[in-house]
Amino acid sequence: MEEKLAYTEGAEQPISMHPKKFALWLFIVSVVMIFAALTSAYIVRQSEGNWLEFDLPEIFWYSSGVILLSSLTLHWAYTSAKNDQLDQLKLALSITTLLGITFLVTQWYSWVALVDRDVYFVGNPAGSFLYVFTGLHAIHLISGVIFLIIILISSFRYKIHSQSMTVMEMGATFWHFLGGLWVYLFIFLLLNH
Numbered sequence: 001m002e003e004k005l006a007y008t009e010g011a012e013q014p015i016s017m018h019p020k021k022f023a024l025w026l027f028i029v030s031v032v033m034i035f036a037a038l039t040s041a042y043i044v045r046q047s048e049g050n051w052l053e054f055d056l057p058e059i060f061w062y063s064s065g066v067i068l069l070s071s072l073t074l075h076w077a078y079t080s081a082k083n084d085q086l087d088q089l090k091l092a093l094s095i096t097t098l099l100g101i102t103f104l105v106t107q108w109y110s111w112v113a114l115v116d117r118d119v120y121f122v123g124n125p126a127g128s129f130l131y132v133f134t135g136l137h138a139i140h141l142i143s144g145v146i147f148l149i150i151i152l153i154s155s156f157r158y159k160i161h162s163q164s165m166t167v168m169e170m171g172a173t174f175w176h177f178l179g180g181l182w183v184y185l186f187i188f189l190l191l192n193h
Contacts, residue, residue: 024170028177031140035181038136039188042129046192052124056193057113063106064186070099071179074148078172084162086155093152096175100145103182107138126193133185137178144178147171 017025045051077092111131114120119127151171154160160168 018166020166021170021173024174028174031177031181034136035133035185038129038133039185042133042188043192045125045129050124052119052126054117054119054126054193056189057110057117059106059110059113060186060189063103063110064183066099066103066106067179067182070096070103071176073099074172074175078168081155081160081165081168082162086158086161089160090152090155093148093155097145097148097152100141100148100175104138104141104145107134107141110134130189130193133189137182137185140181141178144175147174 073092073096077089077096080086080088080092111134114127114130119130121128121131148171151160151167154167
C-alpha cells in the first residue's frame with residue numbers, strides 16, 4: 001500500500017498549453033519557415049548573377065528603431081498588466097499601437113525611396129525580393145496591429161489584468177516575434193544586398 005502512495009505522489013503533471021497559445025506558436029513556426037525559405041532563395045538567386053546592387057533606404061534604420069521601441073513599450077504594458085497598473089497598461093498599449101502604425105508608414109516610405117532609386121518590384125530579382133520581404137512582413141505586422149487594437153479595447157473594458165493574461169501574453173509573444181523577424185530581415189539585407 002505504501003509503495004502505491006509513493007508512486008502516485010511522484011507522478012508528474014502533464015505539460016499543457018492554452019489551445020490558442022499553441023495555435024499561435026504553430027503560426028509563428030510557419031512564418032519562420034516561410035522567411036527561411038525566402039532568404040535561402042534570395043542567396044541562391046543572388047549567386048546566379050544579374051543582381052542589382054543598391055544601398056538600402058536610410059529609412060530602414062528608423063523603422064528598425066521604431067519596432068525595437070515598440071517592443072519596449074509592449075513589455076511595459078505586459079508588466080503593467082501583471083501588476084494591475086491598468087492606467088499604465090492602457091498608455092503603454094496605446095503607444096505601442098501608434099508605434100506599430102508608424103512602422104507601417106516608414107515601410108511605405110521605404111518603398112517610395114526604392115522607387116526613387118529605380119528599384120522596382122518588377123525587373124531585377126534583387127528589388128523583387130526586397131519588396132516581397134518588406135511586404136510580407138508588413139502584412140504580418142498589420143495583423144499584429146489589429147491584435148494590439150483588440151488588446152487595447154480589452155484593456156479599456158478591464159478584461160486584461162493579473163488574473164486574465166492570456167490575450168496579453170499572446171499579443172506580446174506575437175509582437176516580439178514580429179520585431180525579431182524584422183531585425184533578422186534587416187541584418188540579412190545589410191549583409192547580403
